[in-house]
Amino acid sequence: NAGVMQNPRHLVRRRGQEARLRCSPMKGHSHVYWYRQLPEEGLKFMVYLQKENIIDESGMPKERFSAEFPKEGPSILRIQQVVRGDSAAYFCASSPPSRGNDYGYTFGSGTRLTVV
Amino acid sequence: AQSVTQLGSHVSVSEGALVLLRCNYSSSVPPYLFWYVQYPNQGLQLLLKYTTGATLVKGINGFEAEFKKSETSFHLTKPSAHMSDAAEYFCAVSPLSGGYNKLIFGAGTRLAVHP
Numbered sequence: 001n002a003g004v005m006q007n008p009r010h011l012v013r014r015r016g017q018e019a020r021l022r023c024s025p026m027k028g029h030s031h032v033y034w035y036r037q038l039p040e041e042g043l044k045f046m047v048y049l050q051k052e053n054i055i056d057e058s059g060m061p062k063e064r065f066s067a068e069f070p071k072e073g074p075s076i077l078r079i080q081q082v083v084r085g086d087s088a089a090y091f092c093a094s095s096p097p098s099r100g101n102d103y104g105y106t107f108g109s110g111t112r113l114t115v116v
Numbered sequence: 117a118q119s120v121t122q123l124g125s126h127v128s129v130s131e132g133a134l135v136l137l138r139c140n141y142s143s144s145v146p147p148y149l150f151w152y153v154q155y156p157n158q159g160l161q162l163l164l165k166y167t168t169g170a171t172l173v174k175g176i177n178g179f180e181a182e183f184k185k186s187e188t189s190f191h192l193t194k195p196s197a198h199m200s201d202a203a204e205y206f207c208a209v210s211p212l213s214g215g216y217n218k219l220i221f222g223a224g225t226r227l228a229v230h231p
Contacts, residue, residue: 004159006159033218033219035219035221041223041224042120042206042221042222042223042224043160043206043219043221044221045218045219045220048218056218059218091159091160105162105219106162107152107159107160107161108159109158109159110158110159112157
């Protein structure tokens with residue numbers, strides 16, 4: 001019973017390149033959340049998705065960032081034209097379709113993005 | 117707007133000593149409350165949560181926390197620290213019940229345990 005799987009674990013990109021972060025939720029979980037952790041800070045909510053729908057993207061930067069959760073396959077967080085300030089740990093979490101909020105999320109191990 | 121304050125970004129205790137990590141929240145309605153632990157270069161692991169019912173909540177690894185509505189607090193304690201408890205601890209609130217929600221995290225408290 002695999003947990004939330006994120007890949008890659010570490011990603012290095014040069015300024016201006018694109019970063020693609022992948023998240024496969026736990027089996028039976030249809031809700032996915034992305035959080036960002038900047039150095040020495042707590043996690044900040046970015047986006048909440050269900051299959052084929054973005055429910056809440058209030059934490060996403062307005063430009064260069066996008067997220068999707070297709071009918072088949074993992075959820076993808078995409079960062080275009082990365083800048084040094086995008087260097088952070090990006091965590092994905094998943095929850096079941098009902099009352100997921102009551103039980104807390106299950107987090108993946110994160111993708112640590114370094115922009116050089 | 118909801119917020120979470122963790123007093124003390126760094127806490128250091130001796131092995132065997134009491135661990136007390138403080139968390140205060142602001143919320144217009146009683147929220148759900150969580151403590152997570154993060155070991156270096158790893159994801160977050162749920163330690164314990166308060167949703168409804170008994171205000172003293174027991175979690176994994178000997179940790180417990182007490183929800184005090186009058187003090188808007190949810191402090192995390194462990195009677196006797198172990199070296200393996202050294203990690204970063206995050207308090208989080210979830211403002212609503214019954215549906216999806218975004219967790220609002222505190223800035224974290226890094227716990228050091230020395231011999």
